[in-house]
Amino acid sequence: MKIWLLNPPFLKKFSRPQRSPAVTKSGTLYYPLWLAYATGVLAEAGYEVELIDAPAAGLDLPQVLERAKIYQPNLIVLDTSTPSIYNDIAVAEKLKEVVPNTRIALVGTHVTALPEQTLELSEKIDYILRGEYEYTLLDLVRLLDDSSNFELRNLNSILGLTYRQNGKIFHTPERPLINDLDKLPFVSKIYKKFLRIEDYFNPNALYPMVTIVSGRGCPNNCIFCVYPQTVNGRQYRYRSIDNVVAEMEYIQQTFPQVKSIFFEDDTLTANPVRCRELADLIQQKKLRIPWTANARADVDFETLQHLKRGGCRQLCVGFESGNQDILNRIRKGLTIDRAKQFMADARKVGILIHGCFMAGNPGETKETLQQTLEYAKELNPDTVQFYPVMVYPGTEAYQWYKAQGYLSTEDYRQWLTCEGLHNCVINLPGLTKTELVIFCDHARRQFYLRPKYIFYKLKQMVIHPQEIRRTLKSLRTFVKYLLFGSFRKNKTT
Numbered sequence: 001m002k003i004w005l006l007n008p009p010f011l012k013k014f015s016r017p018q019r020s021p022a023v024t025k026s027g028t029l030y031y032p033l034w035l036a037y038a039t040g041v042l043a044e045a046g047y048e049v050e051l052i053d054a055p056a057a058g059l060d061l062p063q064v065l066e067r068a069k070i071y072q073p074n075l076i077v078l079d080t081s082t083p084s085i086y087n088d089i090a091v092a093e094k095l096k097e098v099v100p101n102t103r104i105a106l107v108g109t110h111v112t113a114l115p116e117q118t119l120e121l122s123e124k125i126d127y128i129l130r131g132e133y134e135y136t137l138l139d140l141v142r143l144l145d146d147s148s149n150f151e152l153r154n155l156n157s158i159l160g161l162t163y164r165q166n167g168k169i170f171h172t173p174e175r176p177l178i179n180d181l182d183k184l185p186f187v188s189k190i191y192k193k194f195l196r197i198e199d200y201f202n203p204n205a206l207y208p209m210v211t212i213v214s215g216r217g218c219p220n221n222c223i224f225c226v227y228p229q230t231v232n233g234r235q236y237r238y239r240s241i242d243n244v245v246a247e248m249e250y251i252q253q254t255f256p257q258v259k260s261i262f263f264e265d266d267t268l269t270a271n272p273v274r275c276r277e278l279a280d281l282i283q284q285k286k287l288r289i290p291w292t293a294n295a296r297a298d299v300d301f302e303t304l305q306h307l308k309r310g311g312c313r314q315l316c317v318g319f320e321s322g323n324q325d326i327l328n329r330i331r332k333g334l335t336i337d338r339a340k341q342f343m344a345d346a347r348k349v350g351i352l353i354h355g356c357f358m359a360g361n362p363g364e365t366k367e368t369l370q371q372t373l374e375y376a377k378e379l380n381p382d383t384v385q386f387y388p389v390m391v392y393p394g395t396e397a398y399q400w401y402k403a404q405g406y407l408s409t410e411d412y413r414q415w416l417t418c419e420g421l422h423n424c425v426i427n428l429p430g431l432t433k434t435e436l437v438i439f440c441d442h443a444r445r446q447f448y449l450r451p452k453y454i455f456y457k458l459k460q461m462v463i464h465p466q467e468i469r470r471t472l473k474s475l476r477t478f479v480k481y482l483l484f485g486s487f488r489k490n491k492t493t
Contacts, residue, residue: 001047001048001074001075001141001144001145002048002049002050002071002072002073002074002075003042003047003048003049003050003073003074003075003076003077003141004049004050004052004068004071004073004075004076004077005032005035005038005039005042005049005050005051005052005077005079006035006051006052006054006064006076006077006078006079006091007032007035007052007053007054007055007056007078007079008054008064008078008079008084008087008088008091008092009054009055009059009060009061009063009064009091010054010055010084010087010088010420011023011055011416011419011420012055012058012420013027013029013055014055014084014420015028015029015030015055016030016032016055016079016080016081016084016108017030017031017032017033017034017035017079018030019225019226019227020226020387020390020392020422021081021082021083021084022083022416022420022421022422023416023419023420023421024421025421025478025482026203026385026478027201027203027473027478028201028202028203029055029056029199029200029201029202030200030202030211030264031187031191031195031200031210031211032051032053032056032079032195033187033211033213033264034079034107034108034133034231035051035053035077035079035107036051036187036190036191036194036195037134037184037185037187037190038077038107038133038134038137039051039190039194040184040185040186040187040189040190041134041135041137041138041184041185042137042138042141043185043190044185045138045141045142047141047145050071050073050194051190051193051194051195052064052067052194053194053195053199056195056196056199056200057196057199061091061094064091064095065094065095065098068095068098068099068102069098069099072099072102073099073102074101074102074103074144075102075103075104075105075140075141075144076092076095076099076102076103076104076105077105077106077107077129077137078091078092078104078105078106078107079107079108080106080107080108080110080111080118081108081109081110082109082110082392082393082412082415083412083413083415083416085110085111085118085121085412086121086412086413088106089106089118089121089122089124089125092104092106092122092124092125093122093124096124103126103127103144104124104125104126104127105125105126105127105128105129105137105140106118106125106127106128106129107128107129107133107137108231109226109227109230109231109392109394110392110393110394110412111128111129111130112128112130112131112230112231112394113230113392113393113394114393114394115128115130115162115169115171116162116169116171119162119163119164119169120169123164125164126163126164127140127161127162127163128161128162128163129160129161130160130161130162130174130175131160131174131175131177131230131231132160132175132177132178132216132231132232133160133175134178134184135175135178136158136159136160136161136175139157139158139159140155140158140161143155143158155170155172156170156172157172158172159172159173159174159175159176160172160173160174160175177216177217177232177233177235177237178216178237179237181215181216181237181238181239181243182239182240182243186212186246186247186250187212187213187247188210188212188247188250188251188254188255189250191210192254192255197209197210197255197257197258198257201473202262202292203354203383203470203471203473203478204262204292204314204316204354204383205259205260205261205262205291205292205313205314205470206259206260206290206313206466206467206469206470207259207260207469207470207473208255208257208258208259209258209259209260209261209262209292210251210255210258210260210261210262211261211262211263211264212244212247212248212251212261212262212263212264213239213263213264213265214238214239214244214263214265214268214278215236215237215238215239215265215268216232216233216236216237216265216266217232217233217234217235217236217237217266218232218234218236218266218267218270219234219235219236219267219270220234220267220270220296220331220332220333221234221331221333222318222330222331222332222333223330223331223395223396223397223400224330224358224361224389224390224391224395224396224397225266225395226392226394226395227266228266229394229395229396230392230394230395232266236265236266236267236270236271238271238274241274241277241278241281242281244278245278245281245282245285245287248261248282248285248287248289248291249285249287251289252287252288252289258289259289259290259466259469260289260290260291260292260313261289261290261291261292262291262292262293263291263292263293263294264294265293265294266294267294267295267296268293268294268295269293269295269296269299269303269315270296272299272300272303275299275303275306275307276302276303276306276307278310279306279307279309279310279311279312280306280309280310281310282310282311283309283310283311287311288311289311290311290312290313291311291312291313292312292313292314292315292316293312293315293316294315294316294317295315295316295317296317296318296334297317297318297319297334297338297339297342297343298334298338298339298342299315299342299345299346300345301345301348301349304345304346304349304351305349307349307351308349308350308351312351313351313352314351314352314353314354314382315346315351315352315353315354316354316356317342317353317354317355317356317381318332318356319339319355319356319357319375319376319379320332320356320357320358320361321357321358321361321364321368321371321372321375322336322357322368322371322372322373322374322375322376323363323368323371323372324336325363326361326362326363326364326368329361329362329363330361330362330397336375339379340378340379343379343380343381352381352382352383353379353381353382354381354382354383354384354385355376355379355381355383355384355385356384356385356387357372357375357376357384357385357386357387357443358386358387358388358389359372359386359387359388359389359436359439359440359443360388360389360424360426360428360431360433360436361389362400364428364431364436365430365431366430366431369431369439369443372443373442373443373446373447376443376447377446377447377450380453382460384444384447384448386439386440386443386444386447387422387440388422388424388426388433388436388437388440389424389426389436390415390422390424391407391425391426401426406426406427406428407425407426408425408426408427408433409425423437424436424437438485441485444482445482448482449482457471
């Protein structure tokens with residue numbers, strides 16, 4: 001049995017696997033992390049698999065269809081996202097035309113949140129694999145491969161599956177989250193076999209980089225973050241520290257060109273004790289590869305010291321808003337004073353910070369937006385991003401905005417501009433979606449075009465030449481949006 005795992009073609013450099021899928025202003029392109037894990041599980045079970053990342057490889061739809069004709073997969077698994085869902089289904093339908101006997105399965109946050117609505121969009125879709133789908137997929141493949149035993153009613157035994165039978169849609173019970181993450185293969189081994197690492201970029205890590213996870217899930221209760229509420233859960237499950245460091249050693253030995261590792265855990269620093277132990281073992285093993293991770297702005301000074309000694313170069317941190325009431329409304333579980341202390345501590349130990357800020361949260365006004373901008377300037381992280389809040393099905397934020405009547409559309413194509421950039425679909429009392437986008441453009445210019453900041457960046461590149469490549473690569477695409485804004489080619493209303 002031959003299985004295709006496909007990140008389908010859409011817009012050029014469309015970063016589907018990230019939390020807010022889009023064509024990014026910085027040129028960011030995420031690894032197909034979850035597809036790669038599923039590929040590894042099937043390969044270890046002895047199945048013939050192929051992983052194709054069309055946006056990263058620059059493959060358009062005709063090229064993908066031609067490959068499908070040649071390969072003739074028995075099962076095609078397509079990754080999806082909210083803003084690309086109609087495109088993804090259209091790709092699936094075209095694949096069914098050129099490989100009529102194949103079966104089509106969809107995975108991802110959007111279809112996990114809306115499995116029935118997604119199946120109703122096309123009769124060509126056979127299955128939805130909800131949540132963490134590695135072992136749901138393996139069970140499905142085993143059933144399909146055993147043609148002598150296959151009956152539709154047997155699908156009901158596969159946890160985490162949504163399927164259609166005799167015109168009706170059925171949902172099997174939820175599959176428990178994977179607790180023993182060590183039994184999963186090294187995702188970097190799948191990258192080595194199927195992907196070209198130079199195709200992927202994150203401006204918060206030295207280029208080229210490799211993305212892995214040390215754990216899944218997040219114990220925090222933010223209302224907007226999509227992965228913990230749809231796929232990974234709100235419990236932080238860990239790989240063993242020995243297992244994580246072994247993969248880092250594999251990366252260092254196998255990819256001599258790699259300059260950094262990015263930990264894509266929702267919040268690597270959620271468990272400070274484990275964080276320190278991980279950093280200490282990296283130091284003991286004398287691993288020379290620097291790394292970046294997602295963190296909260298509440299990491300204590302001692303833990304930051306351990307992280308720095310263990311090779312941590314940068315942390316990506318969601319500060320979100322400069323207004324405490326708004327932070328409380330989105331259940332960030334963070335105070336502004338604590339975040340300021342964290343920023344001072346990180347600067348003291350020499351860890352760079354990428355700060356994330358959102359516009360359009362519950363309770364937002366023009367005054368709170370200005371507070372956020374001034375807050376960002378005061379914190380003065382190495383880099384920042386300002387985005388209008390992006391809400392996705394399956395999150396509490398989506399339900400809240402919809403219930404309040406603040407969601408301007410449910411046409412998921414509108415989650416992107418014509419260029420594929422993030423588009424705002426939220427209208428608040430006193431703040432339109434256009435005003436939120438304009439504020440974000442204004443805030444970026446106010447932050448990045450300060451003479452003090454420009455001098456800092458030039459000095460950084462002189463003192464730390466390893467920063468030059470990632471800075472210039474990001475700047476190459478980012479500068480046009482910085483100077484001319486999000487409405488450079490198209491105007492949203």
